[in-house]
Amino acid sequence: MTEHTHTAHTVPTVPTDLLDFPGAAELIAAGDVPPPSSGIVAAAQAAVARAARGEAPPSPARPRLRPLPLARRRRVLVAAAAVAAIAAGAVAYPVLDVGGRPAATASASQFLDDMAAVASDAPAATDPQYWKVRVETVNQDDGKRTDTTFFDHEGRVWSVDPDGTVHEPPAGEKGKVKKWPVGEKWLTWPALGQLPTDEKALAALFPADPESRFEQVAILLEDSPASPQLRGALFRILADAPGVRLVGDVRDSKGRAGVAVEVTRKSWYRVGSAKPVTHRTKDRYVVDPRTGLLLETTHKLLDRDAPVDRYTWLEVGPADRVG
Incomplete structure (x- = not known):
């Protein structure tokens, strides 16, 4: 240390x-x-x-x-x-109790509320043609890898190799389409723009179960082209989530400074080739406090001696071209 x-x-x-x-x-x-x-x-x-x-x-x-x-x-x-x-x-800050469950500590709630303000104040992308995501993944199945993808408003996905080779999306219905979960639906880029930015109206679209709701909201914050106003509302939903703990100042695997929050929840998890089963995981989210962007997400199984799954978001944002 x-x-x-x-x-x-x-x-x-x-x-x-x-x-x-x-x-x-x-x-x-x-x-x-x-x-x-x-x-x-x-x-x-x-x-x-x-x-x-x-x-x-x-x-x-x-x-x-x-x-x-x-x-x-x-x-x-x-x-x-x-x-x-x-x-x-x-x-x-004190820990609040809501309906018999411990709520997020007030310090975690305050930090996430402040990140909502930071995210809302960020400049909006000016109608980009593509959205670029470059992420380093470390898990038991794939080892360590870095993926660079671009997708357009229709959800078509281009992948780019480390040497710069671009793989076009397959024609027709065989191509992979980029979507994000919101409740029982999977939404494409244009559909995200139709989501309400009022916190209560937006929260009602996600699962009632607070753990599933936290997971879906976090996925949107990781790599979606959500508008600044939508990102602010998503952070406000997380600020109300029960059981969130403020870890404080940390550095991610690339040495970037951030602030981490943690939540323990149950989730479907596959270990090796086994069928997915329910496990308890401790999920950590590292946020850049200057921008409100997620830097890194890790998932640690609490009941199994398994490596931590890590997703390090190296680049997420608008792009005018693929490559």
Whole structure:
């Protein structure tokens, strides 16, 4: 495990009009403090950005305990973010209970809500002709491999070899069509554009079972051409999911910095050539807090000594041509 050496920081001079809140004197007197994690900074920056734009916090109707209410005047929001990010370095949130099941810890919920804001603010792709996905996969059956695919609005899929050789999609109905699961349906690219971006209306289309709903939402966030507004709504659904734990700052298998959340669930899983059976898995999702894009997904069987399945998303986005 890599050890990190923190350099002490001196709290800079802050205009007094931003520090007229309880605890300001203690914050100034505290002097040097260790730097906050990148996840905490990203969450604080998202909160401050929302306040600066005069926006309400995401999904204010959801009952969720927070140590600091986000719906306040801009000055108090900036001060609260400064206290959380600079003085504390981390924020401890209670675990809520919804219907007898542990909900996502408030810290995980807050992070996913902030990622919803980041995703919603991302620039939209300007009607690209293709969508490109380059993913490195590691699993027991295939070993380690990298696949590069392109698909168009009709779902036709082109694959590209490492040497640049392009494989055209087969003609007619024999060709593979790229689709994503939403409830009982499998939707193509144009159909994704017809999905509602209201969180409640969107959540109603996914399975009622929270574990299956989490899986389908995560699949869409991994590699689909969902619009920024749709991605924001998907993250808000995850923020309400039960049992999500915030891991915190991590690096993926490529050394990229991200913030991870974990969820334990049951899923159909095939080990080797055996028939798929139900297993408990611990799924980890590493998110880039600057963009809201998924960097890596891993699935670990909890009841079998089997290698972790890993999907590292190297490139996901619009493309003007194949190749």
